[in-house]
């Protein structure tokens with residue numbers, strides 16, 4: 001996750017640092033006071049000196065760790081503190097260190113009203129809520145990343161007010177409540193949404209498909225229920241969809257198989273039922289499909305083609321019946337295949353994709369034979 005966000009972070013930092021500066025910016029007193037309040041609410045438990053440069057009599061735009069200002073306005077545009085960073089402060093001995101901070105995210109963050117990037121990531125023990133003032137107070141916010149902490153409470157209901165938001169990452173916290181309905185009004189901005197590994201309940205918003213710019217939607221390991229909204233099938237940029245380990249019901253929307261950009265679909269460990277859409281298996285762009293641990297039934301569609309290329313195809317632990325489809329032998333590549341714990345029967349077809357597979361890929365079915373399971377009698 002950090003690796004994905006890094007280029008964006010660097011680009012933003014470069015923008016802030018290299019923009020033409022006629023006069024050196026210096027910290028506004030209000031921004032400095034806000035930063036000092038943010039500091040006062042946090043505790044650098046690993047004594048890494050995260051805040052050693054944050055002192056009242058120095059220019060916060062000059063060399064405060066993790067802070068950068070817009071050179072023309074002199075206002076703080078960027079606050080980014082990562083517990084897993086590899087810079088000199090976080091890894092003084094050249095070895096990556098894992099930082100720990102406790103405390104909470106002060107509402108004073110809302111006084112930094114020119115902020116475009118707010119990152120407090122992977123500090124493990126930061127508790128309390130995501131400040132509810134953020135959506136209404138920080139209109140320029142493009143990146144909001146607070147993953148890997150111990151945040152509680154709801155995602156601010158007005159999150160959809162942040163009309164410039166491109167990245168929202170609140171993964172790996174203890175957030176409760178539902179995904180705010182307002183989020184779907186970020187259709188022209190939001191590119192990356194990561195809310196994985198929280199305690200979110202309720203449904204995925206029906207009009208989730210309005211998020212036309214979204215390329216990664218990671219909502220796995222929550223307590224979401226209800227159906228997978230059919231609108232996800234019409235998202236023109238959605239490449240990675242992870243809804244695994246929730247309590248979702250109903251079928252996989254068949255139209256999802258027609259996506260030209262979908263590369264990975266993680267739906268494992270839900271209560272998904274119905275058949276596997278043939279279009280999904282015939283989709284040559286889809287490289288990862290995990291439907292494991294659901295209640296999917298019927299036959300595996302005989303819809304693979306010579307352009308099918310799966311690095312992972314996990315259909316294990318469902319109620320699939322019928323035979324292993326013949327066309328699977330035509331697939332260009334199947335890296336990890338798991339069809340175990342179903343009700344399949346018949347001869348496993350011979351072919352290149354099966355050469356490297358062992359019996360575990362086919363274990364615990366009704367009456368499979370051939371291939372790695374040995375001769376049919």
Ligand SMILES: *[C@@H]1O[C@H](CO)[C@@H](O)[C@H](O)[C@H]1NC(C)=O
Nearest residue numbers: 244245268269290292312314
């Ligand atoms: C598929 O998803 C399930 C549930 O998240 C997980 O337990 C399993 O390991 C995944 N399969 C593979 C091959 O990663």
